[in-house]
Amino acid sequence: MQDSPLIRAEGLSKIFGRRKVLQDINFELEKGEFLTIIGPNGAGKTTLIKILATLVLPSSGSVSIDGFDLRKDSVSIRERMGLISHNPLLYGDLTAYENLLFYGRMFGIKDLEARISQLLEKVELGHRKFDVVRTFSRGMQQRLSIARVLLHNPSILLLDEPHSGLDPHATDILDDLLENLKREDRTFIMATHNLEKGLEHATSILILSQGRVVFQGEKRDLDIANLREIYTRFVSE
Amino acid sequence: MERKAQILSGVTFIAMLLAIYMVFIYAPIERKMGILQKIFYFHVSTAWIPYLAFLVVFLCSIVFLWRRDKRWDTIAFCSAEIGLVIDTLVLITGSIWAKPAWGVWWTWEPRLTTSLIMWLLYAGYLLLRRSVEEAMRRARFAAVYGIAAFISVPISFMSIRWWRTIHPVVIKPTGIELEPPMITALIVCLVAFTLFYFCLLQQRYRLKKIKDEIEDIKSELGG
Amino acid sequence: MNYIRQILTIVSKDIAAEIRTKEMLNSMLVFVILIMVIFHFAFGEVFEGVEIAVGILWGAFLFAAVLGLNRIFVHEKDEGCLDGLMLCPTDRAVIYFGKVLSSLIFIFVVQMLALPIFFVFFIKMIPLSNLWLLLLVIILSNVGITSVGTLLSAISINTKARDLMLPILFFPVIIPILIAAVKLTGLIMTASKFSGDILIWLRMLAIYDIIFLLVGFLTFEYVLEE
Numbered sequence: 234m235q236d237s238p239l240i241r242a243e244g245l246s247k248i249f250g251r252r253k254v255l256q257d258i259n260f261e262l263e264k265g266e267f268l269t270i271i272g273p274n275g276a277g278k279t280t281l282i283k284i285l286a287t288l289v290l291p292s293s294g295s296v297s298i299d300g301f302d303l304r305k306d307s308v309s310i311r312e313r314m315g316l317i318s319h320n321p322l323l324y325g326d327l328t329a330y331e332n333l334l335f336y337g338r339m340f341g342i343k344d345l346e347a348r349i350s351q352l353l354e355k356v357e358l359g360h361r362k363f364d365v366v367r368t369f370s371r372g373m374q375q376r377l378s379i380a381r382v383l384l385h386n387p388s389i390l391l392l393d394e395p396h397s398g399l400d401p402h403a404t405d406i407l408d409d410l411l412e413n414l415k416r417e418d419r420t421f422i423m424a425t426h427n428l429e430k431g432l433e434h435a436t437s438i439l440i441l442s443q444g445r446v447v448f449q450g451e452k453r454d455l456d457i458a459n460l461r462e463i464y465t466r467f468v469s470e
Numbered sequence: 471m472e473r474k475a476q477i478l479s480g481v482t483f484i485a486m487l488l489a490i491y492m493v494f495i496y497a498p499i500e501r502k503m504g505i506l507q508k509i510f511y512f513h514v515s516t517a518w519i520p521y522l523a524f525l526v527v528f529l530c531s532i533v534f535l536w537r538r539d540k541r542w543d544t545i546a547f548c549s550a551e552i553g554l555v556i557d558t559l560v561l562i563t564g565s566i567w568a569k570p571a572w573g574v575w576w577t578w579e580p581r582l583t584t585s586l587i588m589w590l591l592y593a594g595y596l597l598l599r600r601s602v603e604e605a606m607r608r609a610r611f612a613a614v615y616g617i618a619a620f621i622s623v624p625i626s627f628m629s630i631r632w633w634r635t636i637h638p639v640v641i642k643p644t645g646i647e648l649e650p651p652m653i654t655a656l657i658v659c660l661v662a663f664t665l666f667y668f669c670l671l672q673q674r675y676r677l678k679k680i681k682d683e684i685e686d687i688k689s690e691l692g693g
Numbered sequence: 694m695n696y697i698r699q700i701l702t703i704v705s706k707d708i709a710a711e712i713r714t715k716e717m718l719n720s721m722l723v724f725v726i727l728i729m730v731i732f733h734f735a736f737g738e739v740f741e742g743v744e745i746a747v748g749i750l751w752g753a754f755l756f757a758a759v760l761g762l763n764r765i766f767v768h769e770k771d772e773g774c775l776d777g778l779m780l781c782p783t784d785r786a787v788i789y790f791g792k793v794l795s796s797l798i799f800i801f802v803v804q805m806l807a808l809p810i811f812f813v814f815f816i817k818m819i820p821l822s823n824l825w826l827l828l829l830v831i832i833l834s835n836v837g838i839t840s841v842g843t844l845l846s847a848i849s850i851n852t853k854a855r856d857l858m859l860p861i862l863f864f865p866v867i868i869p870i871l872i873a874a875v876k877l878t879g880l881i882m883t884a885s886k887f888s889g890d891i892l893i894w895l896r897m898l899a900i901y902d903i904i905f906l907l908v909g910f911l912t913f914e915y916v917l918e919e
Binding site: 248 | 604606685686689
Binding site: 535587590591593594597598601602603607610611613614615617618619621622625626628629630632633 | 841844845848851852853854858861862864865866868869872873876893894897900901904905908912915916918919
């Protein structure tokens with residue numbers, strides 16, 4: 234397993250009815266890398282993330298993550314992976330603590346109480362532990378969502394438009410958190426339509442348009458000006 | 471394909487003509503009920519078609535979930551539609567038959583009641599299909615309901631029958647003695663209607679496929 | 694063991710949320726009483742005897758059950774939490790059994806609150822001697838109602854018609870349960886002791902429960918997957 238990449242997608246396609254959402258997607262990702270998927274709305278970014286998260290089955294093609302096959306070993310993949318989407322995936326009627334308690338138990342986490350307190354401190358929500366999530370601001374919900382994802386200490390993090398709907402202050406907190414997480418030897422895949430944010434964190438970039446990969450490149454070869462130029466060239470319409 | 475379809479239609483047509491001949495000319499007129507008894511042949515031979523049609527829905531639903539081939543879903547849909555139409559006929563001929571036989575238009579007799587419940591189940595099946603936009607999701611939902619609905623049919627039948635046996639039946643069915651020519655006519659009629667089902671299924675499937683292809687072309691031109 | 698722990702985790706989460714809002718229990722309880730009142734007036738003066746009362750009871754129970762079952766996936770769906778649930782390292786069947794158990798508990802609680810009211814309204818006395826048998830019938834019926842209802846609720850929440858779809862799909866499948874439940878409740882309230890008929894119908898309920906739990910268990914993952 235040492236020489237094969239952590240994540241490998243081969244010939245990935247997804248068809249919803251008559252709509253070909255993804256066509257023949259191929260990429261590889263090494264441990265510790267940060268892949269940013271950029272594309273306009275409807276390019277298939279969310280579907281690709283959902284496939285990697287085992288929420289959507291691909292119509293054809295294969296994905297292996299950490300040596301596990303996406304179709305056969307989805308449970309093992311879920312144990313290693315966390316998804317932060319623009320939807321916080323939290324229960325509004327439950328408190329922050331109850332939400333984390335629920336997900337922690339589902340993952341069978343040891344020393345859950347201590348873990349929850351530690352994570353709530355990390356996302357600066359310790360003071361709101363017993364408040365109902367419905368009363369939280371969008372930024373606070375997103376932070377709690379990060380705490381939820383980190384409960385089982387996943388080695389792979391999937392981020393689907395994590396910045397959308399956040400005010401500038403919440404965006405800064407999210408970026409700081411991401412910077413910290415990057416130092417912890419994790420692998421990231423982030424989907425976004427925000428070129429600056431995408432490039433800021435990435436080690437490599439992939440541009441999706443109309444369900445196809447139109448560009449793949451390393452961050453060290455790119456700056457924001459030529460990324461924007463490439464993006465407008467491939468995603469003209 | 472086209473050739474086979476023509477042969478099936480031809481054979482069905484001949485069988486139907488033969489059935490009409492057998493029912494109206496070959497079979498004698500029943501003594502007690504007279505000419506009214508003729509509807510019995512059509513009622514009995516249509517009555518089993520919904521069971522067959524919904525069995526096809528059930529089997530195709532299982533194969534669809536297993537294989538993920540949309541063709542099975544299309545067959546299931548076509549069969550459900552035909553089954554529902556013929557089930558409607560069964561309910562109507564059943565009422566027409568019930569009037570002279572038992573003196574009422576409707577009786578909560580187990581077989582008739584089961585036909586009514588089936589009608590409700592598969593009307594629901596078709597409504598469900600209309601309420602889901604995305605094709606693969608529609609196929610999955612319909613398949614799951616197609617399985618659950620069919621499994622409930624024998625359970626419904628059994629419980630209605632037990633319910634009747636404990637409840638005394640108010641209207642006693644008058645038995646009819648079938649003479650040998652009547653039985654022959656009934657068998658011919660059964661075969662003819664079964665062929666008719668397959669013929670309809672074949673044609674409906676062809677139509678549905680053409681319609682889907684047109685939709686494909688439209689969406690390609692539009693997008 | 695793992696699966697059972699996860700199922701109970703889902704159930705306790707649902708109960709915690711319900712205790713906080715009580716939206717499902719309150720509306721089910723009011724609804725069940727409302728239906729009894731409506732039936733009372735619908736039958737008017739001809740209303741007499743246990744048989745009709747039993748019909749009213751199960752009519753009310755079934756309508757209230759649909760009301761509750763319609764809500765069982767609403768929070769998961771509208772807050773996007775179904776994705777969160779599906780990201781947990783577990784089988785889809787765990788989600789199914791968790792939701793069956795949750796709805797079973799909610800429906801049972803409402804029934805236990807409504808039952809005394811029913812006795813006061815329609816029977817004028819409580820058949821204490823056969824009460825345990827009546828509870829058994831209610832629980833067995835509930836297993837059938839929720840095993841089918843949870844599966845169909847997960848389907849209908851994802852359709853355009855949403856809450857309109859569930860009763861249309863649910864009632865024709867549930868008719869055997871209604872027949873058995875009405876029959877059994879009638880027998881229990883009128884007969885003084887356990888009879889062979891009761892056994893036949895109890896067996897019928899049990900068979901139905903097993904079959905439909907199996908159907909739900911085997912097909913639920915196809916409802917959730919995309």
